[in-house]
Amino acid sequence: MNDDLDPVIHVPxxxxxxxxLATLPEGDHLSFPRxxxxxxxxxxxxxxxxxxxxxxxxxxxxxxxxxxxxYLTHAGRAALDRYTGNLRRLLDQASPP
Amino acid sequence: MPDDEALDPRTAAALIEQAQAHARDELxxxxxRLYAAxxxxxxxxLGAMWLSVRGQHxxxxxxxxxxxILAALIVAAIAITIITTSQATRGIGGASVRQGVMYGLAxxxxxxxxxxxxxxxxxxxxxxxxxxVIGATGPLLVTGxxxxxxxxxxxxxxxxxxxxxxLAVAAAAAWAGPVGALAVGALAGGGGFLAVAAYLSRKPG
Numbered sequence: 001m002n003d004d005l006d007p008v009i010h011v012p013x014x015x016x017x018x019x020x021l022a023t024l025p026e027g028d029h030l031s032f033p034r035x036x037x038x039x040x041x042x043x044x045x046x047x048x049x050x051x052x053x054x055x056x057x058x059x060x061x062x063x064x065x066x067x068x069x070x071y072l073t074h075a076g077r078a079a080l081d082r083y084t085g086n087l088r089r090l091l092d093q094a095s096p097p
Numbered sequence: 098m099p100d101d102e103a104l105d106p107r108t109a110a111a112l113i114e115q116a117q118a119h120a121r122d123e124l125x126x127x128x129x130r131l132y133a134a135x136x137x138x139x140x141x142x143l144g145a146m147w148l149s150v151r152g153q154h155x156x157x158x159x160x161x162x163x164x165x166i167l168a169a170l171i172v173a174a175i176a177i178t179i180i181t182t183s184q185a186t187r188g189i190g191g192a193s194v195r196q197g198v199m200y201g202l203a204x205x206x207x208x209x210x211x212x213x214x215x216x217x218x219x220x221x222x223x224x225x226x227x228x229x230v231i232g233a234t235g236p237l238l239v240t241g242x243x244x245x246x247x248x249x250x251x252x253x254x255x256x257x258x259x260x261x262x263x264l265a266v267a268a269a270a271a272w273a274g275p276v277g278a279l280a281v282g283a284l285a286g287g288g289g290f291l292a293v294a295a296y297l298s299r300k301p302g
Binding site for chain 1: 104106107109110112113116117119120121123124187188189190191192193194
């Protein structure tokens with residue numbers, strides 16, 4: 001049933017990371033500490049999930065002023081759109097009007 | 098919350114909504130608080146100045162204590178603006194920050210120019226009445242113009258409408274004379290800020 005849902009995103013922590021970064025306008029980035037505070041994850045946990053998202057090309061990182069900052073890449077935004085679209089379809093199928 | 102397990106679609110959908118609402122709430126500048134701070138400053142500050150001049154026949158000047166009240170309230174409103182803005186935008190970098198800095202610059206630049214012009218008018222021989230009119234309406238004009246233009250940056254209809262309102266208030270207040278201008282500025286200007294604060298805090302989203 002979950003075949004259509006991107007496994008890179010379909011995990012609570014990574015879904016929350018993607019959705020949080022997607023609320024920023026394109027061209028903006030969010031510092032690691034602020035992202036961690038918004039998501040209430042431990043630094044180690046956040047790093048692990050960020051690495052998976054970065055490996056998939058969904059999240060990019062910049063180092064303005066030496067502090068690492070994260071943003072959603074074009075591929076990341078597209079993947080999240082696809083994910084939410086598929087999710088909606090699955091939910092519509094599960095509960096027909 | 099188990100952060101490493103797979104999800105069923107319904108939980109995922111709820112999680113998206115939650116995370117979105119939380120991030121938007123945390124990262125958005127609390128506009129009603131800003132409008133309320135500035136509304137209180139203009140309403141009480143200009144109101145105090147009006148109280149100090151309304152019995153003057155002929156018109157002289159707003160009393161020093163009333164100018165001090167306005168100045169103190171403006172300093173407080175500036176502090177609230179800086180704290181509220183930096184709380185929301187802490188950790189955010191990139192294009193929107195550069196936009197915000199350029200926008201922020203409009204305030205000190207606009208008001209510095211206004212005060213220099215007021216000094217020049219006085220120097221050129223403008224009497225107390227003229228100075229009273231420009232003193233009460235100049236800030237409304239500068240603020241209104243900045244709001245109208247800033248609304249275009251963030252596509253903010255409320256800000257656009259309110260900026261136009263302030264420009265109309267500035268123009269109308271100027272015709273009310275130095276005493277009336279303070280009353281119009283306090284009620285329609287300061288009161289307008291408070292009305293927008295109330296409207297925005299009721300509006301969902």
